[in-house]
Amino acid sequence: MITLRNLAKNYSGLHAVNSITLEIPSNKIYGIIGKSGAGKSTLVRLLSLLEKPDAGEIYFDDDRVDHLIGTPLLERRRKLGMIFQNFNLFSSRNVFDNIAYPLEITNQPKDKIKSRVHELLAMVGLLDKTASAISQLSGGQKQRVAIARALANYPEILFCDEATSALDPQTTASILQLIKDIQTQMNLTVVMITHQMEVVRDACDFVSVIDDGEIVESGTVKDIFSFPRTKITREFVGTLKPLMDEAIEDLPRYSIKYRLHFTGESTTKPILARLIREYMLDVNILSGSIYTVGNDHIGELIVEFVGQSENLDAAKQHLQEQNVRIEVVDA
Ligand SMILES: Nc1ncnc2c1ncn2[C@@H]1O[C@H](COP(=O)(O)OP(=O)(O)O)[C@@H](O)[C@H]1O
Ligand SMILES: [Mg+2]
Numbered sequence: 001m002i003t004l005r006n007l008a009k010n011y012s013g014l015h016a017v018n019s020i021t022l023e024i025p026s027n028k029i030y031g032i033i034g035k036s037g038a039g040k041s042t043l044v045r046l047l048s049l050l051e052k053p054d055a056g057e058i059y060f061d062d063d064r065v066d067h068l069i070g071t072p073l074l075e076r077r078r079k080l081g082m083i084f085q086n087f088n089l090f091s092s093r094n095v096f097d098n099i100a101y102p103l104e105i106t107n108q109p110k111d112k113i114k115s116r117v118h119e120l121l122a123m124v125g126l127l128d129k130t131a132s133a134i135s136q137l138s139g140g141q142k143q144r145v146a147i148a149r150a151l152a153n154y155p156e157i158l159f160c161d162e163a164t165s166a167l168d169p170q171t172t173a174s175i176l177q178l179i180k181d182i183q184t185q186m187n188l189t190v191v192m193i194t195h196q197m198e199v200v201r202d203a204c205d206f207v208s209v210i211d212d213g214e215i216v217e218s219g220t221v222k223d224i225f226s227f228p229r230t231k232i233t234r235e236f237v238g239t240l241k242p243l244m245d246e247a248i249e250d251l252p253r254y255s256i257k258y259r260l261h262f263t264g265e266s267t268t269k270p271i272l273a274r275l276i277r278e279y280m281l282d283v284n285i286l287s288g289s290i291y292t293v294g295n296d297h298i299g300e301l302i303v304e305f306v307g308q309s310e311n312l313d314a315a316k317q318h319l320q321e322q323n324v325r326i327e328v329v330d331a
Contacts, residue, residue: 001026002047002157002189007056007066009042016042018213019056024206026061029183029190031204031221033197033236039213040193041161047191048080048159049073060157078106081150085162087142089134095121095145096130102152120148123185124178140171147178157189158182164199176203197236201225209233255306257286258316261325262299271322272303279315281307302329 002024009017016039024030034040045051047058049065058066065076089098099120103113121127124144134142143163150158160179164172180203183190192204200207200221208218209232216230228234262271275281284304291298305312319326 001059001061002191003057003059004047005057005059007043007046007058008054009039009046009051010054011042015213017046017053020210020213020215022208022215022218024189024191026189027183027187028205029180029192029203031192031194031200031207032210033194033200033207034210035195035232038210040195040210042213043210044082044159044161044191044193048082049077078102078153079156081153081155081158083143083146083150083158083160083163085165087139087146089142089145089149091134093134094130095126095132095134095137098134098145099148099152102149106153116152117148120152123151123182124148138171139167140175143167143171143175144178147175147182151182151186154186155188157191159191159193161193162195163192165194165196169198172199173202179203197240200236201240209236252308253306254309254312255304256312257302257304257329259327259329260299260301260303260319261327262290262301263296263323263325271319271324275305275315275318279307279311279318281305281311281315 002022004020004022004024007017007020008015018039020043032040032043042051046053046066049058049068053066056066057064060076068076090101093101096117099117100113103116108116118127118130121130124147126141126144126148129137129141129145134145137145146163158179163179164175167175176199179190179192182188192199194200204221206219207221207224208215209224209230210216211230211232217224217228217233224233225237228237272283272285276283282305284306286302286304288301289299305315307315316326
């Protein structure tokens with residue numbers, strides 16, 4: 001578990017990170033989503049011990065880590081992996097030598113480096129690119145090299161700062177899948193910084209929304225999607241292309257004609273509007289009439305409902321509950 005207590009970082013009076021208190025569970029993928037300038041990269045630099053906070057504390061499990069210096073800091077940092085939007089690879093080194101770098105600086109023997117690099121290349125699916133120059137790789141392949149390099153020393157935590165923001169949607173999906181696979185295999189804690197709700201939806205278990213240096217909302221991805229509590233979260237959820245529209249289009253649609261008999265109160269209720277809205281039906285009114293009998297109104301409508309069979313059944317039940325009598329017309 002990573003625990004942050006009242007963490008703060010200022011840049012000449014600007015509260016880039018403003019008193020953040022948060023618990024990030026181990027062995028999960030934790031998303032932190034926010035707009036540009038919200039303080040995401042500042043937060044991740046504090047978490048990855050690249051910068052010191054102005055106030056507050058960071059704990060990895062029970063160990064306080066924000067005030068470390070010297071060798072203990074270096075040792076901690078070796079247990080952290082990091083990947084970025086721009087990959088940050090060494091262009092003067094080929095694929096093998098990029099991945100070997102963190103093993104070289106920890107003085108590992110040559111044969112061990114070789115076997116570990118091959119293991120990592122296999123893990124990220126780049127065995128055929130061992131000797132390639134970085135400039136010959138696609139964006140997705142570059143990020144795979146960066147992932148392999150970040151994992152070389154068996155880190156406990158992987159920080160991803162906008163790792164897929166420079167990639168097209170298909171490549172993004174394949175990199176997210178790779179991170180998910182590796183997370184499970186290596187029992188990693190992954191902190192995924194992003195401005196894209198798709199990344200949260202497709203890869204994360206938990207998410208916090210950061211705005212203006214503060215965490216405004218946290219929870220499981222499912223809960224945040226189902227009940228976004230703040231305006232900014234609703235905006236993020238709203239940026240997603242609804243998968244539902246396509247799904248509904250793809251399902252077979254049926255049409256049934258009914259004769260509906262309304263009496264009393266039911267004539268005055270906006271029943272049809274509700275059917276359209278809640279059961280996603282198309283409703284065609286074929287004919288209709290309303291009579292007054294004594295003090296009662298009696299209505300009869302002949303309608304055609306078009307929709308998914310499940311929704312048609314649910315709509316029929318709803319009508320019956322509203323005391324609308326239903327007859328099927330030329331079934
Ligand atoms: N090294 C820095 N010096 C001065 N201001 C900075 C520095 N890093 C970030 N900031 C400012 O802090 C705020 C948060 O930036 P950042 O953490 O990079 O946001 P994000 O990654 O969410 O886009 C911004 O207003 C940015 O200009
Ligand atoms: Mg950033």
